[in-house]
Amino acid sequence: MSNSPSAPSISSFTRWLIVIIASIGFAFDTYELLMLPLILRGATQELTGGTASTQDFTHWKALMFYVPAVFGGVFGLLGGYLTDLLGRRRVLVWSILLYAFSAFAGGFSTSMMMLLVLRTTKFIGVCVEFVAAVAWLAELFPDHKERERVLGYSQAFSSFGGIMVAFVNAWIAAHAGSLHAIAMPDFLVSLFGQVQNEHGPWRYTMMSGLIPAIPLIVIRPFLPESPAWRDKKRSGTLQRPSIAAIFSPELRRTTIVTTLMVAAVYGVAFGAIQQMPDIVPGLADVKEHVASAKEKAAEKFKADAAKEGKPVDPKEVGKASAQAGKAVENLTASEYTKLQEIGGLIGRFLFAMLAAAALSQRWLLRKFQIPGLIVVPLVFYFFLKIPNQHYFEINLDSIYLGKLPITTMSLGMFLAGFFTVAQFSFWGNYLPRVYPMHLRGTGESFAANVGGRMIGTSFAAITATLAGEHFFGEDPSLNFAMVAAGVALTVYLIGFLLSFVLPEPQRKMEE
Numbered sequence: 001m002s003n004s005p006s007a008p009s010i011s012s013f014t015r016w017l018i019v020i021i022a023s024i025g026f027a028f029d030t031y032e033l034l035m036l037p038l039i040l041r042g043a044t045q046e047l048t049g050g051t052a053s054t055q056d057f058t059h060w061k062a063l064m065f066y067v068p069a070v071f072g073g074v075f076g077l078l079g080g081y082l083t084d085l086l087g088r089r090r091v092l093v094w095s096i097l098l099y100a101f102s103a104f105a106g107g108f109s110t111s112m113m114m115l116l117v118l119r120t121t122k123f124i125g126v127c128v129e130f131v132a133a134v135a136w137l138a139e140l141f142p143d144h145k146e147r148e149r150v151l152g153y154s155q156a157f158s159s160f161g162g163i164m165v166a167f168v169n170a171w172i173a174a175h176a177g178s179l180h181a182i183a184m185p186d187f188l189v190s191l192f193g194q195v196q197n198e199h200g201p202w203r204y205t206m207m208s209g210l211i212p213a214i215p216l217i218v219i220r221p222f223l224p225e226s227p228a229w230r231d232k233k234r235s236g237t238l239q240r241p242s243i244a245a246i247f248s249p250e251l252r253r254t255t256i257v258t259t260l261m262v263a264a265v266y267g268v269a270f271g272a273i274q275q276m277p278d279i280v281p282g283l284a285d286v287k288e289h290v291a292s293a294k295e296k297a298a299e300k301f302k303a304d305a306a307k308e309g310k311p312v313d314p315k316e317v318g319k320a321s322a323q324a325g326k327a328v329e330n331l332t333a334s335e336y337t338k339l340q341e342i343g344g345l346i347g348r349f350l351f352a353m354l355a356a357a358a359l360s361q362r363w364l365l366r367k368f369q370i371p372g373l374i375v376v377p378l379v380f381y382f383f384l385k386i387p388n389q390h391y392f393e394i395n396l397d398s399i400y401l402g403k404l405p406i407t408t409m410s411l412g413m414f415l416a417g418f419f420t421v422a423q424f425s426f427w428g429n430y431l432p433r434v435y436p437m438h439l440r441g442t443g444e445s446f447a448a449n450v451g452g453r454m455i456g457t458s459f460a461a462i463t464a465t466l467a468g469e470h471f472f473g474e475d476p477s478l479n480f481a482m483v484a485a486g487v488a489l490t491v492y493l494i495g496f497l498l499s500f501v502l503p504e505p506q507r508k509m510e511e
Contacts, residue, residue, distance in 0.1 A: 010224050015140050017222050019150060021215070022133040023157040025096055028212040029126045030161030032099060034341075035209070036064060036119070037277045038169045038334060039202035041326060046197050047112045054476065058468045060112055065270065065460035067116060068123035073454030076127030077243070080445020083128075084241035084438055087233070088136035088226045091441075092129055096216050099125025103209025108184055110193040122209065127453050130428075131445040138432035138440070139228040145356040148429055152352025155425040159348050159417075162341030169205045170334040173327060176201040201330075229437060239438040246435070246443045254434050254503050255443065258427070259451035261502065264495030265423045266456020268372075271463045271487035272380055273340060273416055275480050277333035278467075282384045282477025283409065286332050290325040297324030335405050336413050342404075343414035344421025351422040355429050362499050365426050369499060372419030373492040379412035380485035384478050423495075433505040463487050 044060050083091045102122035109115035137154060141147035172179070181198035195203075224230075232238035246255045280286055301320040305312045347368065358364040386408065394404040404410075427447065435443035467479040 010140075010227055014222055014224060017219055018136065018140060018224075019154055021219055021223065022092075022137050023154045024212050024215060025092065025129050025133050026155055027157040027161035027164065028096075028099075028209065029130055030158040031165045032103060032122055032126050032161075032209050034162045034274070034337070035165050035169070035205060037274050038165065038330065038337065039205050040064060041277075042200060042202040042330065043109070043115060044112065045326070046200050046202070047109065047115065049196075055468070058464050061464050062461040063116060064119060065464070066458055068120040069453045069457035071120045072123035072127035073449040075124040076131065076449030076453060077442075077445050079124075079128030080131045080441040080443075080449065081241050081243065083132045083135055083441030083445070087229060088132050088139070088441070089223055090225075092132035092136060093216065093220060093223070095125045095128035095132060096212055097125075099123075099129065100210050100213035100216075104207050106209075107182055107203040107207030108188075108192070108195060109203075109206075110184065110195060114192065123453070127445075127449045131441050131448060134428050134432060134444055135229075135440045136226050139226040139437070148356040149352060151429045151432075152355045152425055153349070155428045156345060156348035156352055158424065159341050159345035159421055162344060162421075163338055165205070166334045166337040166341060168208055169201070170331055170338075172204045172208075173201045173331055173334070176204060179204055182207070232437065239436075241438050241442045243442060243446070245439055246446055251435070251439070251443070253501070255446060257498055257502050258431065258434070258447040259455075261495050261498045262427055262447045262451035263455035264491045264498070265420065265427075266452040267459040267491035268376060268420050268488050268495075269424075270457045271459025271491065272376065272484040273413075273420060274460060275463050275467075275484045276336055276340065276413060277330070278480040279380070279383055279477050279484065280333050280336055281329045282475060282481065283332075283388050285388055285390070286329065289332070290328045293324040293328045294321040297321045332405075335403055336410050338404055339406075339410040340413040340417035341421075343417030347418040347420075347422030348425045351425045355425075361426075361430055361504055362502055365423065365499055365502070366496070368419050368422045368426075369492070369496045372416075372423075373489075373496055375412075375419060376416045376492060377485045377489035379409070379416050380481050380488060383409055383412070383481040383485075384475075430505065434503065459487055459491065 040061060041057070044057050048056065079091055079095065099122045102118045102125060106115060106118035106122065109118060134151065137151055138147060141150050176199045179199065182195055182200070182203050183198055184192060184195050197203075229238070245251070281290070298317050298321045301317050302312050351364075351368070354364060354367070389408045391406045393406060431444040431447055432440055463480065463483050466483045467476065470479055472479050472482045
């Protein structure tokens with residue numbers, strides 16, 4: 001097989017349109033995935049009528065993280081197979097439409113089960129989209145260095161998605177009351193019931209996932225199929241994809257090792273980094289802000305009731321006070337998420353710069369694994385154990401982006417994102433190079449969806465379950481921090497040890 005570029009069968013303009021659509025897809029993949037930790041508490045509180053106990057919340061958190069991941073892994077694997085069978089473009093377009101529709105519909109959820117179902121269909125779309133987009137991009141650029149740069153930089157937009165959802169959620173939390181009310185259409189009320197809180201911030205954040213479908217609908221007529229896949233399909237030389245084939249003697253080691261290593265990096269992200277919203281409330285400075293917000297909310301409620309001549313209901317006072325405290329916790333979590341995602345974004349861009357020049361894929365990966373193995377567990381271990389010194393704060397309110405608090409722990413989250421998130425880009429570049437064209441989608445999908453989505457994301461449920469056992473006292477935040485530190489250390493170490501048996505790519509890309 002030759003790696004020399006052939007005459008392009010599509011224009012440069014169309015090729016870059018595809019890169020733009022794929023980049024938007026990557027951004028909203030992460031946008032959707034990282035949305036859950038920011039909206040789950042608000043959604044659970046509303047959809048259970050404010051009666052959810054800590055155990056109930058832990059139960060629903062485990063379900064919301066793991067059930068969509070299981071179905072996403074299964075259907076994502078099927079989507080990878082269909083990507084090889086039916087083509088890259090068709091599968092990518094429908095997957096984006098699926099998760100955009102599911103995100104919008106999820107904003108109308110009237111029960112936790114409805115939210116779970118729509119979260120699951122959204123997750124399926126995300127799982128399929130990533131595989132189709134990577135295979136498509138990999139086959140558009142015959143030149144090795146250009147392909148590595150395109151894959152690296154387009155995947156960096158995934159971190160823009162994480163930053164966007166943090167900013168959007170923070171903006172919505174501050175302005176939800178003035179936004180258009182969300183009400184269930186009359187013809188669906190008999191099926192699903194009424195929306196309880198028509199200005200619930202989590203609903204607006206959920207519905208914002210519709211955005212990637214808008215440019216897709218406009219650009220869709222200009223998107224061609226992968227020329228390399230199309231030409232092989234038309235000539236009858238494209239072999240039929242097979243899940244069994246990725247476990248052939250030639251590919252078995254590659255499939256098993258990459259699946260476990262992708263699971264490890266997802267395990268760090270979901271079992272540790274994404275637990276941060278449940279850890280931040282334990283910071284001493286956050287507790288002070290929460291107490292102040294609760295007191296002010298209670299006083300305001302009583303003052304408003306006195307003006308209207310109404311009796312003061314202690315339960316309603318407590319509810320208003322609790323909502324104000326949760327709002328402070330959610331806003332702070334969003335601010336810390338921004339720093340973590342900025343770290344991930346810079347890590348991805350550094351990876352993109354190194355990818356084209358790297359001679360050894362193992363050593364390229366270890367440049368992020370080794371420091372991450374040391375830094376990430378220590379960040380969570382000391383999260384609530386050392387003073388969270390404030391250095392300064394970047395105020396972006398003038399452009400509706402909230403604040404970036406530069407503190408000891410926000411810098412720790414920056415480093416956790418930097419070393420961990422860059423590894424996601426590694427797999428997007430590596431996997432297309434180790435599978436032949438007719439197995440590219442299938443092989444990528446097995447590692448990303450079975451390894452990453454099904455096995456890796458299960459660490460979110462593992463962390464939540466272990467934290468719920470209160471091994472480290474009664475403080476929920478401390479339990480989440482300590483368990484997250486243990487999970488990060490374990491899965492980082494597993495990934496690092498497996499890197500010694502990771503096959504170096506031998507196959508030239510088929511064009």
